[in-house]
Amino acid sequence: xxxxxxxxxxxxxxxxxxxxxxxxxxxxxxxxxxxxxxxxxxxxxxxxxxxxxxxxxxxxxxxxxxxxxxxxxxxxxxxxxxxxxxxxxxxxxxxxxxxxxxxxxxxxxxxxxxxxxxxxxxxxxxxxxxxxxxxxxxxxxxxxxxxxxxxxxxxxxxxxxxxxxxxxxxxxxxxxxxxxxxxxxxxxxxxxxxxxxxxxxxxxxxxxxxxxxxxxxxxxxxxxxxxxxxxxxxxxxxxxxxxxxxxxxxxxxxxxxxxxxxxxxxxxxxxxxxxxxxxxxxxxxxxxxxxxxxxxxxxxxxxxxxxxxx
Ligand SMILES: *Cc1c(COP(=O)(O)O)cnc(C)c1O
Numbered sequence: 001x002x003x004x005x006x007x008x009x010x011x012x013x014x015x016x017x018x019x020x021x022x023x024x025x026x027x028x029x030x031x032x033x034x035x036x037x038x039x040x041x042x043x044x045x046x047x048x049x050x051x052x053x054x055x056x057x058x059x060x061x062x063x064x065x066x067x068x069x070x071x072x073x074x075x076x077x078x079x080x081x082x083x084x085x086x087x088x089x090x091x092x093x094x095x096x097x098x099x100x101x102x103x104x105x106x107x108x109x110x111x112x113x114x115x116x117x118x119x120x121x122x123x124x125x126x127x128x129x130x131x132x133x134x135x136x137x138x139x140x141x142x143x144x145x146x147x148x149x150x151x152x153x154x155x156x157x158x159x160x161x162x163x164x165x166x167x168x169x170x171x172x173x174x175x176x177x178x179x180x181x182x183x184x185x186x187x188x189x190x191x192x193x194x195x196x197x198x199x200x201x202x203x204x205x206x207x208x209x210x211x212x213x214x215x216x217x218x219x220x221x222x223x224x225x226x227x228x229x230x231x232x233x234x235x236x237x238x239x240x241x242x243x244x245x246x247x248x249x250x251x252x253x254x255x256x257x258x259x260x261x262x263x264x265x266x267x268x269x270x271x272x273x274x275x276x277x278x279x280x281x282x283x284x285x286x287x288x289x290x291x292x293x294x295x296x297x298x299x300x301x302x303x304x305x306x307x308x309x310x
Contacts, residue, residue: 003049003053005042005045005046005049005142005145006035006041006045006046006048006049006073006074006077006078007034007035007041007042007045007142007145008033008034008035009149010029010030010031010033010034010146010149011030011033012027012028012029012030012149012150012153012155013027013028013030013259014026014027014028015028019258019274020274020275020278021274021275021276021278022273022274022275022278022281022282022287023278024281024284024285024286024287025286026274026287026288026289027150027155027157027286027287027288027289028289028291029146029149029150029288029289029290029291030261030291031146031290031291031292031293032261032262032263032267032291032292032293032294033261033293034293035073036066036069036070036072036073036101036295037066037069037293037294037295038066038069038070038219038267038292038293038294038295039143039146039169039290039292039293040066040067040069040070040133041070041073041074042142042143042144042145042146042172043136043138043139043140043141043142043143043168043172044061044067044070044071044074044131044133044139044142045070045073045074045142046138046139046141046142047131047136047138047139047142048071048074048075048078048080048129048131049074049078050138051129051131052078052080052129056080056128056129057080057081057128058080058081058082058083058123058126058128058129059071059074059075059080059081059082059083059128059129059130059131060082060083060084060085060119060120060122060123060126060128060129060130060131061082061083061084061085061119061130061131061132061133062084062085062086062112062115062116062118062119062120062132062133063084063085063086063112063115063133064086064087064089064090064094064112064115064218065090065094065218065219065294065295065296066219066293066294066295066296067131067133067134068084068086068094068098068103068133069097069098069101069295071084071103071131072084072098072101072102072103073101075102075103076101076102076103081103081104082102082103082104083103083104083105083106083119083122084098084103084104084105084106085106085107085108085115085116085118085119085122086098086105086106086107086108086115087107087108087109087110087111087112087114087115088107088108088109088110089110089111090107094295094296095107097295106118106122111223112221112222112223113223116132133166133168134165134166134167134168134169134171134222134226134229135166135168135226135228136168139168139171139172140168140171140172140174140175140228141172141175142172143168143169143171143172143173143175143176144172144173144175144176144177144179145176146172146173146176146290147160147172147173147176147177147180147182148176148179148180150288151180151182155286155288156286157185157286157287157288158185158284158285158286158287159185159186159187159188159281159284159287159288160173160177160185160186160187160188160287160288160289160290161187161188161190161270161273161274161281161287161288161289161290162187162188162189162190162270162289162290162292163189163190163191163217163219163220163266163267163269163270163290163292164189164190164191164198164220164225164229164240165195165219165220165221165222165266166222166224166225166226166229167198167222167225167226167228167229167230167232168226168229169290169292170187170189170198170229170232170238171226171228171229171232173187173290174187174232174236174238177236178236183235183236184237185237186237186238186239187236187237187238187239188238188239188241188273188280188281188287189238189239189240189241190241190242190243190269190270190272190273191220191240191241191242191243191269192215192216192217192220192242192243192244192245192248192265192266192269193215193242193243193244193245194213194214194215194245195210195213195214195215195217195220195221195222196210196242197209197210197222197223197224197225198225198229198230198240199240199241199242201224201225201230202230202233202240207224207225207227207230208224209223209224210223210224211223215245215265216245216248216249216265216305216309217245217248217264217265217266217268217269218264218266218296219264219266219267219294219296220266220269239280241273241277241280243269243272243273243276243277244276245265245305245309246309246310247268247269247272247275247276247277248265248266248268248269248271248272249265249268249302249305249306249309249310250268250272250275250276250310251268251269251271251272251275251276252264252265252267252268252271252297252302253302253306253310254271254275255268255271255291256302262297262298262299262302263291263292263293263294263297264293264294264295264296264297265297265305266292266294266296267291267292267293267294270289270290270291270292271289271291273289274287274289
């Protein structure tokens, strides 16, 4: 019998039609309520579980954010030590919250790619498992459970709106739709301007590496998406769109006031489509928005972003 998953079946809310400028009711999948604060636990938990079942006695992950928190959480539940390698840009606050879960933090490199290479090296040297934050088939299989849950609840959605960083969430949603016979359901893939590596790659017809990340939505800040993610539009209908940081923050604030739940701008980006770009949803009747969550947010941060951007 497979072990019980580490993530939970999150609530599915239905908004009133008037909630957003799209003027249609929205399904909101509340992954902000996952233990560890984001959808990441679905895939990272699945992958960590697999590694431990196959004998791993230690886990390494590179991440400056929610993937690290999810791996730390998974390690604690599974009873194996976890080390998260974070780039120097990761705030003290995030480092402390990773440590608070019982994981060790190693600071290495100025960007994610350097931290990631170091995590792979450390894991190799210690014969430990290495968990990538967005590029692994088991991760996508795990993320896809969010679609399984929505389908099991009988929700009649006709598109999925989700944000894209390295693209693990997008790949998971496409996998989840596929295994539920919903390969015709389009996905609206949302990035913020300044973190739009998927959008740039689609436009260029080749996988682009952004020179820098200039958006405040740090969880979307992968300079390059996974190759598998770049290839997804060849076999699934995907529309790549961008929103501004200001639109993402405005959506976070409205969502907080309505539902009393804080989410990162990375998540506000997906919510912002219905608020600020309703035309994108015009051809759909029942959009499903993945409320992916994130721990990199506080009342203070939202207030600061509001003052700076709105
Ligand atoms: C990781 C993350 C994303 C992006 O997910 P990818 O799998 O990297 O595309 C979006 N929002 C939040 C809150 C995240 O933690």
